[in-house]
Amino acid sequence: MHISTKLSHLKNNPYQVFFSLDLWLLAIWGFLLLGVVSRLFVYLDCQNLWLDEAFLAKSIYHTPWGQILGKPLEWDQATPLGFLLITKGLGEMFGHGEMVLRFLPFCASVALLFVFWAITKELLTPKWQLVAMMIFVGSKTLVYYAAEFKQYEIEALCSAILLLAFIRGASFLRFLLLSAVVVLFSYGGVFLICGLGAGYIYRHRQNLPHFIKHNVLAALSFSVYFALLYFYYIAPQAVPGFKQWWGALAGFPPINPIELVRWLSAQFLPAIRDFALGGNIRALWLFVLLTLLGVLYIARIQRALVAGLVCFVAIYWLAGFMKLYGFAVPYNILGARLALFWQPLFVLCAACGIAWLYEKLAKSRLGGGRKYLSLCSDITLHR
Incomplete structure (x- = not known):
């Protein structure tokens, strides 16, 4: 379209300035740049190593x-x-x-921003991608561990890569090959x-025997x-000190249901x-609610992903109950470092929950004005 024609069209449709695809993308790139700069600033600040x-x-x-395998690390x-x-x-x-020690976590933190954006593009329109990136870039834990000589930022990147591969429909064999690299990091x-x-x-539940037949050897090899x-x-490094340390800090969930509810409220969520x-702890409660709503949103698009996330949570909690x-x-x-690897899932579900809630409000009578704006946005995005 010629530039003059575009200007004339925008003059006749001023709302399009606020809902144009290019503007959403520009805002997303702006937050990506902010995320990279903030992580670079923390990395170049180069504080002295703390005790751990x-x-x-x-x-x-x-x-x-020659002594890396079969022997726990010191201290x-x-x-x-x-x-x-x-x-x-x-x-x-x-x-x-x-700077050398923290170089790998820093690179992982930058790569994580772009991998997470790729994930959001599979499930959300640009305006909700922007919301997801705002939350993700603003995560204090991700910024902090971008310049921490620990593996936790890399673990978050590994989770995002696995999630992206699954959402994009990678074959199970490719997923296992990718997983073989992930477990190293x-x-x-x-x-x-x-x-x-x-x-x-x-x-693949509709053709499960065929799926098992063609992938059982690969699954056994990975196992x-x-x-x-x-x-x-891994096992030689699991020295008794780890279990004692996390047990003393209530790092394992109690089996008693009543105590578990108290533990979630007093120990896990504040962490x-x-x-x-x-x-803010109050904001976290809101994000937990939005995460649950986001699961409903994702279920409409990729039920297999929801099934996978439910199984992931069940296995994760089982390992906690068994103190593994x-x-x-x-x-x-x-305190949040051991759970940092599932933050990409948390933010993705929260952003999907915001999108789900917005859609519901837009369809209600109380959200009549929002319905009009949403309709204008959708018309523009699909042109």
Whole structure:
């Protein structure tokens, strides 16, 4: 369309200025830039290593290459094998300074922004993509761990990559190959792999025997691969100190239903309040409600994804009840680190919940004005 024709069209339809596709995309790119700059600023600030970071750095660089497998790290430290190998290699090539140590988490934090946007584009229109990016970029925990010498930002990236592969309909074989890489960089990723694996079963439920026949060998191969990784690297690092530490901080959920409800309100939710925009506990309760509504929204588009997420949550909680994996604890911003890997899912569901709620309000009589605006927006976006 010629420029003069566009200007004439905008003059006759002024509302289009506020609902044009280009404007939404421009705003999204603006928040992406803000996210990159904020993470770069934290990374370049280059604070001295705090105690836990220093212990991890010393234990990695004091462990000879030949003693990495089958032996726990020193000072009650644990980190995924891939993170250890790359960090150790970077240190030997470029030195052991703070910027070298934190380079991998920083790169993961930047990549995470773009992977998460790719996820939102599969489920949401540009205006709701913008909402999701606003929440995601504003996460205090993601910004903090962008320059923390720990693997938690990488775990969040791994979760986002798995989620994107599933939503885009990657074959189960490709998903398993991707999962084989993920378990090298993320402890929590195995829960999401199992959950989304159940989602694949749900997706192919109409022809389940055929699906099992063509993928059973790949699933068994991945199981053997993960078992070797677990028994030769992960299990030796699970020293008693970890269970005692997280148990003392109420990092494991109680089995008693009444105590569990109290634990959720007093321990778990306050610990992850920084997942929500602003880090306010009241805002978190709102985001929890929006997350539940978002599950309903996603169920209309991808029921297999909802089935996978439900299985993921069930397996994740089961591991907590069995005291195999610690949960977040109300310990300032540091308390949410073990749960950081599922923040992309939390924000995605919350953004979908906002979209669902908006649609319901737009259709009601009380939301008549919003209905008009939504209609104008939809007309413009689909031109």
